[in-house]
Amino acid sequence: MREETILGNVKRSLGRTYDRTRRYTARYLADAELQYRSNCRYDLAAMLPRLPKAATELER
DSSP states (O other): OHHHHHHHHHHHHHHHHHHHHHHHHHHHHHHHHHHHHHHHHTOHHHHHHHHHHHHHHHHO
């Protein structure tokens, strides 16, 4: 009986953790992408090799 209670509590705890983190995952990923774009925007040395690829993708 006691083992069932412990397993039930563990399952409930894991389920709640998953539900709560699922809400914030999209927001966290969006913030990470925005930070990456902001940090790479003004790095000219890193931007120049990507420029031809970006230009050809815009023409399509």
